[in-house]
Amino acid sequence: MAPPRDLREWISLLEREGELRRVSAEVDPHLEVTEIVDRVVKAGGPALLFEHPKSEHPLLINQFGTERRMCLAFGVDSLDDVGRRLGDVLEMQPPQGLAEKVRGLKKLKSIADSQPKTVRSGSSQEVVLTGDQVDLRRLPVQTCWPGDAGPFITLPAVITKDPRNGARNVGMYRLQVLDERTTAMHWQIHKDGRADYLLADGKLEVAVALGLDPVTAYAASAPLPKHVDELMLAGFLRGEPVELVRGKTVDLDVPANAEIVLEGYLAKDELTEEGPFGDHTGYYTPPEPFPVFHVTAMTMRRDAIYPSIVVGKPPQEDAWLGKATERIFLPAIRMSVPEIVDYDLPVAGAFHNCCIVSIRKSFPGHAQKVMHAIWGLGMLSLTKSVVVVDEWVNVHDYEEVFFRVGANVDPKRDVLISEGPLDHLDHAPTLQFYGGKLGIDATHKGPAEGAREWPPEIEMSDEIRRRVDERWEEYGLGAAPDPNGSRQGALRQLLRR
Ligand SMILES: Cc1cc2nc3c(=O)[nH]c(=O)nc-3n(C[C@H](O)[C@H](O)[C@H](O)COP(=O)(O)O)c2cc1C
Ligand SMILES: [Mn+2]
Numbered sequence: 001m002a003p004p005r006d007l008r009e010w011i012s013l014l015e016r017e018g019e020l021r022r023v024s025a026e027v028d029p030h031l032e033v034t035e036i037v038d039r040v041v042k043a044g045g046p047a048l049l050f051e052h053p054k055s056e057h058p059l060l061i062n063q064f065g066t067e068r069r070m071c072l073a074f075g076v077d078s079l080d081d082v083g084r085r086l087g088d089v090l091e092m093q094p095p096q097g098l099a100e101k102v103r104g105l106k107k108l109k110s111i112a113d114s115q116p117k118t119v120r121s122g123s124s125q126e127v128v129l130t131g132d133q134v135d136l137r138r139l140p141v142q143t144c145w146p147g148d149a150g151p152f153i154t155l156p157a158v159i160t161k162d163p164r165n166g167a168r169n170v171g172m173y174r175l176q177v178l179d180e181r182t183t184a185m186h187w188q189i190h191k192d193g194r195a196d197y198l199l200a201d202g203k204l205e206v207a208v209a210l211g212l213d214p215v216t217a218y219a220a221s222a223p224l225p226k227h228v229d230e231l232m233l234a235g236f237l238r239g240e241p242v243e244l245v246r247g248k249t250v251d252l253d254v255p256a257n258a259e260i261v262l263e264g265y266l267a268k269d270e271l272t273e274e275g276p277f278g279d280h281t282g283y284y285t286p287p288e289p290f291p292v293f294h295v296t297a298m299t300m301r302r303d304a305i306y307p308s309i310v311v312g313k314p315p316q317e318d319a320w321l322g323k324a325t326e327r328i329f330l331p332a333i334r335m336s337v338p339e340i341v342d343y344d345l346p347v348a349g350a351f352h353n354c355c356i357v358s359i360r361k362s363f364p365g366h367a368q369k370v371m372h373a374i375w376g377l378g379m380l381s382l383t384k385s386v387v388v389v390d391e392w393v394n395v396h397d398y399e400e401v402f403f404r405v406g407a408n409v410d411p412k413r414d415v416l417i418s419e420g421p422l423d424h425l426d427h428a429p430t431l432q433f434y435g436g437k438l439g440i441d442a443t444h445k446g447p448a449e450g451a452r453e454w455p456p457e458i459e460m461s462d463e464i465r466r467r468v469d470e471r472w473e474e475y476g477l478g479a480a481p482d483p484n485g486s487r488q489g490a491l492r493q494l495l496r497r
Pocket of ligand 1: 172
């Protein structure tokens with residue numbers, strides 16, 4: 001099934017699938033929406049369309065809150081399917097034979113189709129407000145947590161151009177609403193939008209799209225190299241190009257199907273105090289200077305729907321945006337580090353705190369090599385701790401990982417303390433941006449790594465397993481438990497947690 005073309009199609013799809021609830025009661029975007037959503041997210045509940053959030057615009061939230069909805073957004077059964085499609089293109093080899101050539105052409109077409117397309121008009125400009133007509137306070141912008149400095153736009157796609165070569169960038173950076181026509185722009189030190197800003201001479205034009213089809217909205221959060229346009233990725237993943245129209249007051253193309261677009265500019269060196277903001281680390285990030293965004297135009301669909309998301313103590317809705325990235329980028333990571341079998345970024349680790357990675361180990365020090373590779377790879381370079389396990393360990397089964405770390409690690413020999421860049425939001429390191437890294441080698445070790453002879457792991461013989469499979473009914477013990485069930489599941493049952 002083709003992914004939805006815009007937010008309206010997405011909402012219809014969610015509704016058809018029983019994945020969306022409309023709330024007609026009046027609710028307050030000041031804190032009240034957060035408390036409702038926090039409970040619904042943690043219960044694995046539906047997307048919510050608040051029809052009366054004390055604003056003329058309805059508020060959509062929790063659209064990404066479960067794995068099932070994330071798969072619906074991409075039109076796939078499993079997020080790994082999305083990764084495989086991307087991997088297929090990345091790994092393209094010269095085709096052998098006719099069938100492969102035809103398949104190769106299809107892949108090339110999917111790349112050609114990913115280029116955004118300019119169209120003459122779009123529903124995102126049905127209503128055009130400029131100058132004094134702009135009033136951000138008419139949107140149901142949430143104040144999420146009691147200690148927040150004010151209302152924050154939390155699910156934007158921020159579009160800029162590299163002043164050197166015009167290359168587009170799209171990033172999801174929150175915007176603190178300061179008054180009717182200005183916001184702060186929270187792009188962190190490692191981000192591409194900020195790099196465009198630093199390269200700008202005097203002024204940088206910006207457009208912010210709100211209320212996109214779910215794949216394009218996701219793409220704004222994807223950690224692509226700076227020179228790769230996030231809208232290309234969106235077009236590739238959707239299977240059709242993202243349509244753009246000319247901005248009304250800026251020299252930027254904006255999504256034709258967005259619900260709302262904010263156009264404007266940042267003056268170089270005009271900073272404001274941004275925050276505090278209850279962040280995805282589970283703590284408030286303290287006030288810090290960030291650029292001021294002046295809104296010169298607000299364009300909309302008639303009856304525009306405003307999209308929002310709450311971040312906070314994990315798990316929150318952003319968990320599945322992060323998991324989508326984890327799955328989609330696995331093949332790309334394998335391109336540069338092919339010995340990686342799988343990896344997991346635990347949601348509780350806010351994605352940058354921990355990375356568990358399984359490898360096909362083939363030489364002494366291989367685990368350390370992979371730790372350093374991760375610390376040198378795109379946004380993964382900000383990872384604070386890396387746990388390396390052997391290829392047969394399920395990285396998504398945290399009980400199994402804990403078992404391997406306990407069983408296979410000599411802390412003196414297998415723990416590596418290093419240092420390097422850390423996430424902008426990490427409050428733990430002594431210095432902001434820079435500090436310690438922890439690597440734990442939980443693989444089996446050989447004599448060349450200073451270990452004694454490694455003992456064999458306990459495994460039942462295949463013969464006995466087969467016999468018990470065959471005879472299970474005879475024992476009169478009811479339905480057979482899954483012999484390959486996860487350690488996590490087994491432990492929960494055993495300990496009745
Ligand atoms: C819900 C959500 C909110 C985010 N807020 C911010 C933010 O305020 N500032 C920031 O720098 N990154 C934020 N991010 C992460 C960026 O969107 C992500 O790093 C993205 O890759 C940035 O694009 P870029 O690589 O083009 O800079 C957020 C991500 C999500 C999912
Ligand atoms: Mn980028």
